[in-house]
Amino acid sequence: MTDAPVAPPSSLRLRLDADALAANWRTLDSMSGTATAGAAVKADGYGLGAARVAEVLTKAGCQDFFVAHWSEVADVLRHVPPSRIAVLHGPLNSDEAGFARQTGVRPVLNSLEQVRRWLASGGGPCHLMVDTGMSRLGLAMAELGNPLLAKLDVDICMSHLASADENVNQNGEQLGRFSQVRETMKARRYSLANSAGIALGNAYHADLTRPGLALYGGIARPELAGRIMPVAYPEAAVLQVRTLEPGDKVGYNALFTADRPMRTGILAIGYADGYLRCWSGKGRFAFGGREVPVLGRVSMDLTIVDLTELPECREGDWLSVIYDLPQASATSGLSQYELLTLLGRRFSRQIGI
Ligand SMILES: *Cc1c(COP(=O)(O)O)cnc(C)c1O
Numbered sequence: 001m002t003d004a005p006v007a008p009p010s011s012l013r014l015r016l017d018a019d020a021l022a023a024n025w026r027t028l029d030s031m032s033g034t035a036t037a038g039a040a041v042k043a044d045g046y047g048l049g050a051a052r053v054a055e056v057l058t059k060a061g062c063q064d065f066f067v068a069h070w071s072e073v074a075d076v077l078r079h080v081p082p083s084r085i086a087v088l089h090g091p092l093n094s095d096e097a098g099f100a101r102q103t104g105v106r107p108v109l110n111s112l113e114q115v116r117r118w119l120a121s122g123g124g125p126c127h128l129m130v131d132t133g134m135s136r137l138g139l140a141m142a143e144l145g146n147p148l149l150a151k152l153d154v155d156i157c158m159s160h161l162a163s164a165d166e167n168v169n170q171n172g173e174q175l176g177r178f179s180q181v182r183e184t185m186k187a188r189r190y191s192l193a194n195s196a197g198i199a200l201g202n203a204y205h206a207d208l209t210r211p212g213l214a215l216y217g218g219i220a221r222p223e224l225a226g227r228i229m230p231v232a233y234p235e236a237a238v239l240q241v242r243t244l245e246p247g248d249k250v251g252y253n254a255l256f257t258a259d260r261p262m263r264t265g266i267l268a269i270g271y272a273d274g275y276l277r278c279w280s281g282k283g284r285f286a287f288g289g290r291e292v293p294v295l296g297r298v299s300m301d302l303t304i305v306d307l308t309e310l311p312e313c314r315e316g317d318w319l320s321v322i323y324d325l326p327q328a329s330a331t332s333g334l335s336q337y338e339l340l341t342l343l344g345r346r347f348s349r350q351i352g353i
Pocket of ligand 1: 042088193194195196210212214
């Protein structure tokens, strides 16, 4: 039997600036004061590839990693010891509790149900989430007196900030409740702040911070601008170059019509790759330091750009998506989180810049 032929490299790539990623972690770690920064690597490392991200961050000195699903453990486990991987969704059934016990990965227990399930499975070191005011996952404050909790061996006792990216009273309210949590619930370490929470100052840092977005170049609050560097660089190849006559219509529903002779490039990227239709007529790409606009509607696999001013750009050349996160968010109406986690499976994810 012959081996199946290896597929040629993708005409879509997502370059990861490993140095910028490591530098962002160091910045967030030092901004965390006496606390240590961990890393949220859920959703495949915010779309950048969890295994690669975990490898880079481990080398930078990061020790604590957070994923959401049990299915996300395997990628991180390649570079991180199991006891330093926390699964935010916790054990939904005995299979998940059993998987945690077999691998040594630590569940974040989010309810008394999950606490019982964990203890029934044999228990062991775990983390605990308490809801201090976003009504999402976590034990209610009123449940903290439950005697079952005394049976737990809690490493990290955590809560999550709902509005740390805004200057609102809710931040102080959650901080106040979290200090009650710290008095009531025994744990080795306490953790409250996400990326934005780090910028709220020392009071929010506790022992461990949990940045996600800012590691990957997102500016969660203005204080992070100028300190956090971009990390993700999506690029697409030109599949075909065409010339247009005045009156020629471009793309689905003819949202653009040429009013002069033009030269266009058809790029191997579309909404199925997370380059959503909101970029139709609005997105920009760069080649050799010059920017060109998207023409007409983004389709599933293809996007058309104006190459009239770039006569040197040819079939097979690579164009970078203009993807400065705060600016792309303002232009597209998508959040910085969505811009990263949307980037699809057809991108080849590469380290290096
Ligand atoms: C996603 C997540 C984080 C990271 O949040 P960012 O805003 O991306 O920094 C931290 N903690 C929990 C519980 C999360 O779900």
